[in-house]
Amino acid sequence: MKNNYIDFSDYFGSNGFSAYLSYCDEDYSSLNNRNKFVDNLGFNSRNLVVPKQIHSNKIKLVDNPCRIDNVDGILSKTRSTVLSILVADCIPLFLFNPSTQYFGLIHSGWRGTHSNISQNAINKLKEEGNSSNSTIAVIGPSIGQCCFEVGPEVASKFDSSYSIKGNKDRMLLNLKGIVKDQLIHSGLQKSNILLSSECTYCETETFYSYRRQGNLAGRMVAICGWH
Template identity: 30%
Template sequence: MTLEILTSDALSPLRHGFFTRRGGASSGIFAGLNCGRASSDQSEIVAINRARVAEAMAAAPEALCAIHQVHSARVAVADPEAAPPEADGIVTDRPGLVLSVLTADCQPVLFADAEAGVIGAAHAGWRGTLDGVLEATVAAMVTLGARREAIAAVIGPSISQRAYEVGPEFLEDFMAEDPGHARFFANGEGDRYQFDLPGYGLHRLREAGVGHAEWTRHCTYSDPDRFFSYRRATHQGEADYGRLISAIRL
């Protein structure tokens, strides 16, 4: 099966993609394109999957730059010679490097100022988004020569509001930051709420001053044939889950 790659006109003409799980070599609960080295999938199979991604990005596997994601607001400048740093954002102005992030419900966000030749990628779960990883990624791009108003930012497949149930303590964390955050929560059953992670991500991107921000409107939880989902795997009692990859290059 060939790879399925979701793209956005906002990031054209740069090569980029939000890869679905289709077209990979993994099997079982990881069936498809599992690119997570931290998963319990066979490392050799994950390497094959990542090599397929690199080929789709017209790059060698060693050009695929990764980060050790820790739900932080830290951003690193890509260095293919170094070990993946602990960070949740990565930027570069070097042609040929492929920036990548892994997700399984969190937001994968790809950034580009095509005119300046600066790109970025971020893994933005609720914690990282609340702590400012999106703004930090934009700021790191500006340091490399990008202009905020020229940056396009696209949020890829993420868990949607209807699938993201949270408790009252979760709401309290957001309200403590800004009472206006209440608009990203809808009432659920009992004392539960439904959180709009992509809507919140778009809000933070626009507040950061980017020229364009959008979400592809794909829900990871609701489409098991195309996407891995940490929350869905947990609800189904599965021992582990696959990781989706999103990538961009100059």
């Protein structure tokens, strides 16, 4: 049977640490679907951390399963803890430090990216003794510059090198590129960052896209934790 997810575990190169993004086979904003998905991956859904995301730049360190309000980035070093976030065009950013075994999952749309959520996550990891030099990141499938049309008011919040001209006054924003550069700026090595080229808007059979489907879009779930 074909898997209903992408597996990024190999990239992190650590035996047991695993990271996945679901496809659009189910709407994972349903907690029931999320739990089933997590159990099928071989985790225990009772260990799940479930944030209520609000496009903020807030990061929280967690050490046990919980629901957390108003947070878009979660970090942990508790091996039994399984992290989750929901996406549909926004970036799922996976973080892992093989030396300390800290791991994290960040939800970064343009708002979170503009308010530097990934840098906040790296700073929080630094406070916990993680060297950014050895931190590994995966910028998961999300809306590509091919499809991420924004108005000049949004484009102008970022350096002009991240946008190209679209229709009329619209601009096409390279959100993944911004996050990648923010990570490098925070001290990550280029060679420790995997950038998925997959565009959630273009790949209609594989991913939900809020921009393509509007309010009818379901959500994919990103998961990471230890097996």
